Amino acid sequence: MPEKVQYSDKELILRFQQGDELAYVELVNRYRDRLMNFVYRYVGTRQEAEDIVQDTFVKLFQKKDYYRPISEFSTWIFTIASNLAKTELRKRKRRKVSYLSQLGMEEKDFDIPVEDTTDEEMVGEFTESQIQNAIQSLQLHFRTALILRDIEELSYEEISKILDVPLGTIKSRINRARLQLQEMLKQVHKDRRTTI
Amino acid sequence: MxxxxxxxxxxxxxxxxxxxxxxxxxxxxxxxxxxxxxxxxxxxxxxxxxxVSERFAVSSGFNNRLFNRLKVEKVKPVSRIGRMGHGRNIFGYQPRYAFASLAAVALIIVLTVGILPKGGETMPVQLSTQQGFADPAPKQINSGVPLQPSILAEDSEEDSLETPGESRRVKPGDFGGKIQLVKDKKR
Structure with missing residues (x-):
């Protein structure tokens, strides 16, 4: 029985640069769910997240020659996805502003749609949507750093490279994001107790 | 602490x-x-x-959709200007910008040559934008004061709709009278 060779990410991207498209497929299989998880936490909707992940892989296909083996492949692909997600959020913000400007003052609705939480699986003492809403409420730069650290479990150094921000700033952002998150979840906990 | x-x-x-x-x-x-x-x-x-929160995964059929899209992207024609000299510079410009700049300079030269009068010839005076709007009747200005007939006559003559062949040409002797007046004043 032939032994299955397990290539590293770097080996795969180098093979893909030399024209091996199977290496590209393998990279897609390795990273699609990790990127989906990251981007979904970032933008908050599944469809948009999936479109962004697809765009990321299209970019990878088109710009494969831009990758240099001095950095980790994961850092590079997360940088692409992060930039695309950021652009999408900027577009969304612009769309929202123009939509609000088209409405009359009394028609403006600033409520964030709340997903149906019935029969939802509990994650520890919180529901999945409570965690997602808390993450979504964080400021963008805190949110990104927190997702990359606590969900994607990347190192501080990798996050610093992906976001192109000094290491000390990343540590500080993650700390502040966690403090804000615990405040929000504490509030959720308190609200639940009062309703019971 | x-x-x-x-x-x-x-x-x-x-x-x-x-x-x-x-x-x-x-x-x-x-x-x-x-x-x-x-x-x-x-x-x-x-x-x-x-x-420990939920991990989100792409929906089924993601790979098929991606590879179909890549097929389309591959088939898409890429402009020659975009492709030429990938990563190279021409006089410090990216090829596509160098090409655009060159085209702009060429256009400016062509327009300049087209506008300048040829040696020895005079420019026909022509107000092409006013074609089809000649109104022989005297017009009323907003203030309600009618224009003087002499001014109207002069204006209508200058703004007349002449084809390029019929346009009034400025001749060297046209300003003779005016030069004479200046001379007279000096005296």
């Missing part, structure tokens, strides 16, 4: 990246501060909740 310093370093404490002396200071503060103990417990719980 005070509460501010504690909160500043709470993540580093959780991740066990503090020096031993700092850990001791932390522990001492924790023993005496209930608020910071609650914050530490809250942060630990939040991080744990996020870490």
């Amino acid at each position: 005070d509460c501010y310093e504690f909160q500043d370093k709470v993540s580093v404490y959780i991740e066990k990246e503090l020096t031993l002396s700092d850990v001791n200071r932390f522990d001492t503060h924790l023993d005496s501060c209930k608020g910071c103990s609650a914050v530490l417990a809250g942060v630990r719980s939040a991080v744990a909740a996020v870490r």
